[in-house]
Amino acid sequence: MSEKPGIVIVGASLAGLRGAEALRRGGYDGPLTIVGDEPYGPYDRPPLSKHVLAGELRPEATTLPQLYPLRARWRLGHPAIGLDRPGKSIRLADGSVIPFAKLLIATGARARPWPGEGAGLGGIFTIRGRDDATALRQALTAPPKRVLVIGAGLIGCEAASCCRDLGLPVTMVDPNPTPLARVVGTLVGETLAGCMRRAGVDYRPGAKVLSLAGEGGRVRRAHLQDGGAIETDLVIIALGAVRDTAWLAEGGLMADSGGLTCDGTCRALGRDGEPDPDIYAAGDVARWPNPLYGWKPMTVEHWGNAVEQAAHAAGNMLRPEDPQIYTHLPAFWSSQFGINIKAVGLTDGADSVAIVQGSRAGLRFLAVYGRAGRSIAAVSFDQARWLPAYADRILAGAAFPPILDAIDQSRIETMAPGFPGPRPGPAAKLQPRESAHV
Structure with missing residues (x-):
């Protein structure tokens, strides 16, 4: 007799791992399957834009410890691409179908790619996963003549700091008046801008890259909106994150590139706005109404939220008759230009x-x-x-x-505080959505 469907977790990163542990600690003893699109088991992302880029830590050393025996079946290297809600199953890219009794979506987010001309050129990098950091670290050791960082959010600032520590010439371009302008405002952001300039970064606030151009298939320059150009042979794109949720939307859930919409108990909402009693979400992909901020729907791309929300969702999966509202105070930290930045709350x-x-x-x-x-x-x-x-x-x-x-x-x-005004519509794709592996 075939094994009865159990709990399936889609997403083999921090939220998926901690959610699985919470299920086992909470007494769940049934079948548990963890699906991941990467070939690696869960690993820690914050060191990627810091210690791995600096060469202080090997990528494989970022593996996360398992804090509780999982007894799980791992399906790695094949992303989920289909959801059958009535049939209660998911389909993977290799064609296999996995049935579930309950489903936890913890697929996180991916780096937003360069949206303009020149996207296919060599020498253009993002930083989100292990392979990204490995490839970028190797390219930095070449070394490049000049690194161009597009986007002055947390990841862009950390990457620029790391490159300066390596002695590399760095230019940073961002449409906002200061670094982290949309996170901390320009009053505080100007302090960071001063640190950047003292560290030798050629910082260009209020500037936009329109296109990237190359020679022989490799990037060689960036063309700016004001008509200027920057010579560069390595570009780091730090324009925030997007979620791969098309398969969830096609499966009847309320999802888009901004996240999977949930109710206050982390249950995923269908297109009709009703919560699915057997599908939950946690981590970067989950968009839920946070009672601390007037029940405003939000995604929180921080390390602490991935851990806490995954545990909370797991608890509600095990006790659906008494679901608890998830409340979270966002918090993050970042090290850059010799400064340790820590924050709590949302500005x-x-x-x-x-x-x-x-x-x-x-x-x-x-x-x-x-x-x-x-x-x-x-x-x-x-x-x-x-x-x-x-x-x-x-x-x-x-x-x-x-x-x-x-x-x-x-x-x-x-x-x-000096926060910039709303992003203009068509140019929004070129502006960083604040995101971090923090």
Whole structure:
């Protein structure tokens, strides 16, 4: 007699692994299958744009530890390409069909490729997976005459920092006024811009690359919107992430390149807006209404969310009669240009920012962001001592700024954060959507 269908997890990265562990820890003893599009088992992505590019860590050393016995069947190297909701099965690229009793979608995201002319040239790289980092590391050791980084989000900034540490000439082009402008605003972003320039980066804010051109099939220059050109023989595309969800949409779920829409308990929604009781999602691919931010639907591409949401979804899969709402305070960290940046909360919609510890001039400070009189986020530059306290205040919806008269606090000045305006429609493809392996 064939084995009864069990739980299938599509996605063999951090969320998939931690979701599988949570199922086993929660008492699930049935069949468990984990499907992954890459030939590798789960590995850690944050080191790829840092230690692997720098040559400090071999790609295979990023393998994630298994924290609990899984007794799982692994199907690696073949992505899922089809979903049969009525028949409760998925189809893989190799033609095989896997039935499921319950399904956890944890497929993450992939790097957004260069969308313009010249996309097929050699010497153009993204950073998302192990193979990406391996190929880029090898190219950096050649070495290139000049590295061009397109996009000044977290990944672009980390890549530029790493390349400067390797002694490589770097030019960075971004349409926004400062690095991380859409994450921290231009007031704080200008501090990072200063660090970049002191590190030797040729930083070009407010600029757009229209096309890439080459010779002999290799990239040789980038043409800018203002008519200028940048000579380069290696380009790093850091324009954010997209999700491969077409197979889910074709299968009747509410999904697009921005994610798979879920309810507050991580159940995937069908096209009719109703939750599927047997399909859940977690990690970068999941778009869910976060009660901490007015039930605003969001995706959170951070390491901590992948771990916590996967465990939460697993718990609801095992106890569908008592589903719990998933609440998450986003948090990330990044090391670049000799600075350790840490953040909690979301700055979306912030109308004010206050430097509550340290100073921007000293490159050590903590900034708190407010919206309508409430604290919603905090960002530290080498000044994380008070960050947990601010996280607690943000969770509590405390007034802005929430901590006054601390022993090491100087005079607090409230300023405008300086977030750029909405992205224009047609050019949006050329602008970075903030994303990170963090």
